[in-house]
Amino acid sequence: MKFDILDKTASLKRPSLDKEELQETVAQVFKDVAQNTDKAVQKYTELFDGIRLTSLQVTTEEIAEAVTKTEADLKQAIDLAYQNIKTFHEAQYTPGTPVVETAEGVSCWQETRPIQKVGIYVPGGSAPLFSTVLMLGIPAQIAGCKEVILCTPPDKNGQINPAILYAAQNVGIEKIFKVGGIQAIAAMTYGTQEIPKVYKIFGPGNQYVTAAKQYALNLGVAIDMPAGPSEVMVVADETAVPAFVASDLLSQAEHGPDSQVVCISNSKEFLSEVIDQINVQLPGLSRQDIARKALENSKFVYIDNPQDTIDKINDYAPEHLILSTADNDFYLKNLCNAGSVFIGNYTPESAGDYASGTNHTLPTNGFAKAYSGVGTDSFVKKISFQKITAEGLKNIGKAIEIMAAKEGLQAHKNAVSLRLEEVNKIEGVK
Amino acid sequence: MKFDILDKTASLKRPSLDKEELQETVAQVFKDVAQNTDKAVQKYTELFDGIRLTSLQVTTEEIAEAVTKTEADLKQAIDLAYQNIKTFHEAQYTPGTPVVETAEGVSCWQETRPIQKVGIYVPGGSAPLFSTVLMLGIPAQIAGCKEVILCTPPDKNGQINPAILYAAQNVGIEKIFKVGGIQAIAAMTYGTQEIPKVYKIFGPGNQYVTAAKQYALNLGVAIDMPAGPSEVMVVADETAVPAFVASDLLSQAEHGPDSQVVCISNSKEFLSEVIDQINVQLPGLSRQDIARKALENSKFVYIDNPQDTIDKINDYAPEHLILSTADNDFYLKNLCNAGSVFIGNYTPESAGDYASGTNHTLPTNGFAKAYSGVGTDSFVKKISFQKITAEGLKNIGKAIEIMAAKEGLQAHKNAVSLRLEEVNKIEGVK
Numbered sequence A, B: 001m002k003f004d005i006l007d008k009t010a011s012l013k014r015p016s017l018d019k020e021e022l023q024e025t026v027a028q029v030f031k032d033v034a035q036n037t038d039k040a041v042q043k044y045t046e047l048f049d050g051i052r053l054t055s056l057q058v059t060t061e062e063i064a065e066a067v068t069k070t071e072a073d074l075k076q077a078i079d080l081a082y083q084n085i086k087t088f089h090e091a092q093y094t095p096g097t098p099v100v101e102t103a104e105g106v107s108c109w110q111e112t113r114p115i116q117k118v119g120i121y122v123p124g125g126s127a128p129l130f131s132t133v134l135m136l137g138i139p140a141q142i143a144g145c146k147e148v149i150l151c152t153p154p155d156k157n158g159q160i161n162p163a164i165l166y167a168a169q170n171v172g173i174e175k176i177f178k179v180g181g182i183q184a185i186a187a188m189t190y191g192t193q194e195i196p197k198v199y200k201i202f203g204p205g206n207q208y209v210t211a212a213k214q215y216a217l218n219l220g221v222a223i224d225m226p227a228g229p230s231e232v233m234v235v236a237d238e239t240a241v242p243a244f245v246a247s248d249l250l251s252q253a254e255h256g257p258d259s260q261v262v263c264i265s266n267s268k269e270f271l272s273e274v275i276d277q278i279n280v281q282l283p284g285l286s287r288q289d290i291a292r293k294a295l296e297n298s299k300f301v302y303i304d305n306p307q308d309t310i311d312k313i314n315d316y317a318p319e320h321l322i323l324s325t326a327d328n329d330f331y332l333k334n335l336c337n338a339g340s341v342f343i344g345n346y347t348p349e350s351a352g353d354y355a356s357g358t359n360h361t362l363p364t365n366g367f368a369k370a371y372s373g374v375g376t377d378s379f380v381k382k383i384s385f386q387k388i389t390a391e392g393l394k395n396i397g398k399a400i401e402i403m404a405a406k407e408g409l410q411a412h413k414n415a416v417s418l419r420l421e422e423v424n425k426i427e428g429v430k
Helices: A022-051 A060-069 A072-092 A129-144 A163-171 A181-190 A205-219 A242-253 A268-284 A288-296 A306-316 A328-332 A349-354 A388-407 A410-429 B020-049 B060-069 B072-092 B128-145 B162-170 B181-190 B208-219 B244-255 B266-286 B288-296 B306-316 B330-334 B347-352 B390-406 B410-429
Strands: A100-103 A108-115 A117-121 A147-152 A175-178 A200-202 A231-236 A262-267 A299-300 A318-325 A339-342 A381-387 B101-105 B106-114 B119-123 B147-153 B174-178 B199-203 B231-236 B260-265 B297-300 B320-324 B338-344 B380-388
Touching: A022 A181, A022 A205, A060 A318, A072 A129, A072 A163, A072 B101, A072 B390, A100 A388, A100 B199, A100 B231, A108 A388, A108 B072, A117 A129, A117 A163, A117 A181, A117 B181, A129 A147, A129 A163, A129 B390, A147 A181, A147 B231, A163 B410, A181 A200, A181 A205, A205 B208, A231 A242, A231 A306, A242 A262, A242 A268, A242 A288, A242 A318, A242 A349, A242 B020, A242 B410, A262 A268, A262 A288, A262 A306, A268 B410, A299 B147, A318 A328, A318 A349, A328 A339, A328 B128, A339 A349, A349 B380, A349 B390, A349 B410, A381 A388, A381 B347, A388 A410, A388 B072, A388 B128, A388 B347, A410 B244, A410 B266, A410 B347, B020 B208, B072 B128, B072 B162, B072 B174, B106 B390, B119 B128, B119 B181, B128 B147, B128 B162, B174 B347, B181 B199, B181 B347, B231 B244, B244 B260, B244 B266, B244 B288, B244 B320, B260 B266, B260 B288, B260 B306, B266 B288, B266 B297, B306 B330, B320 B330, B320 B347, B330 B338, B338 B347, B380 B390, B390 B410
Parallel strands: A117 A147, A117 A200, A147 A175, A231 A262, A231 A318, A262 A299, A318 A339, A339 B380, A381 B338, B119 B147, B119 B199, B147 B174, B231 B260, B231 B320, B260 B297, B320 B338
Antiparallel strands: A100 A108, A108 A381, B101 B106, B106 B380
């Protein structure tokens, strides 16, 4: 493939996503599931997944069988990934604040509580994304979510890939349902006889699932984050290895034809070498057709100085950012917007996708400007508490009365005034 | 007013919100602002706020004048609230994780970065909500957001209430725009010549503003949280003071005719006394018409045991929860879902609305099941980082290769294999 090397004025604007056309299908399936619950879910499972299921929940026998079916080396790999992801996500847990006395007698604090009911969606199709089960199940486990359910579409024989079930067992998920697509999101939104309603839905999916999650969000169910095509931005100079950079770009490109791939360098020669390496590696890939499509939208950008480069990074807000330069510290210091960052020659993006310990559910489409990736925080809420003594209310009561009166909220003022009167009365008696 | 005392089977289901009908108006204004920017904003400001403005930004002279115009005691009250809110929100700031070595040579960490551009919406109308300026401006300041803008509708003379400008100055907001309603949210979504585009929009508003924020969310702008009518649940027994409880219920009821007010007690006599006190206090209120409307939907519920009571609390997930019982510790221990909690006889909800230090922007409508209230976290994102040495990649590389291959992502595997080959080659040479 041939690629142009662009200059720093190159637009990295992402193609806009047209979600309108899916809305009608989504609305229809949601309506049907709301009315006909499991019957509707079964109907769409037959329609979209080509299998008629009378019971959607995976049985304990099926799980036990999957565990024996999963190859030993894959189990070991999953177990290693599990440990690393667990270690890092445990470090993310914040128990809230200590008790803070904002004024004498006024104690405020924050406590972390798990979201009680969460739903994890794992896509089916050609690739059984058991890694996503780990990435979502582990923080749910650490957070202490009481009910964690997993929905994933069955294959044509009504089966779930054993590795998905093995990973689910690893993270302690017991309720697994053979349901995918819009109908899975609708079922978790409304609840059916078999599938419980949840408070927050996590997980990747195709455009239908994405549109369904957005629909659920508008119905009041929380979601992990809005989604767009996956993307990587690599910033590399001549200290980087062109073959490694090419392999990272290709690993992003193979995700899907709409994947975004951007490479920035201060050396045109280096960019040319990366392009050469792409052409060397591409023909050997099993998903090269997909990668080729994605590469058609890739950008190779020559920028000769770090300041313009960091401006470009922050403006693009990449989901994945790989830094392989002599200047990494400059970029780390000035980075504002990115999902997850991979530093140095020996840190491929695929490490974070599977086993380094960081989460692979990250903000795409520039959402890194306002959103964090999924982490332990995503599975908890923070509740604030306050406890005020009579003395404390004397310290801040006057201020509340003045502010409430000025905002025209007399009953708000009264709630303080009544209490202050009583406090003064008691003290008068003393 | 007369109120029934219900039993524990009473449904506390909230009335469902119909947002459909507003959608068309919202879509139309957004489209117009996207196309005609400031001209459209000015048009709607004239239409909805009755004032023709050629310039939307509040000048430094107007701010200086507002500071001198604000009464001394109100300034003092705002300053006190500012301090308490600042103290508590500083305690909420988490700098990320330390560097965690998940495996030897595999370093992962998380860093907190401010959202660069945020927009704060403050409603106008009868009550100048300067307290909201503090509640949103202070955590933005602590987070270190680079550009914080404030939009609030002008009065018929094109003015902003001085207390709002004073509070804005206090929290370091310099860009204040005289624009409200849907057009304000649209302007912050798209950006106009005068009003910058932001990445996240915060703040309360009427049903139009709420629908506009939801619309912005679907366009990819983050929002603080979905909104519904404000609400309080009071759980009180005979250790509580009926007049205090009544004053808290009324302070919630005066917010708006759709406010929700629920009182649970293990004593019917106590509930009757609270009702009596409501009838004593209600006639003296300036907003009694609003409060009466809200009270028509209020619920007084007799539940004779703590377990059923805590189940009711967790199921309702109140925005504000006031606990005034001999058993507070039991409820605190078993509480799963609430926005902000007020403990004991001397902790009225209005303390948290203004000056205790906690935030008053909280999840309504049961959203406390999945959402936290606004806090310092709401103004930051967390970026994950990883740095792997050659040794580290040897430790986790095999697992990544196996998992990637099994998920059918060969290029993901290659990115590791190429590097491992190189590492082995170098080591072979040694």
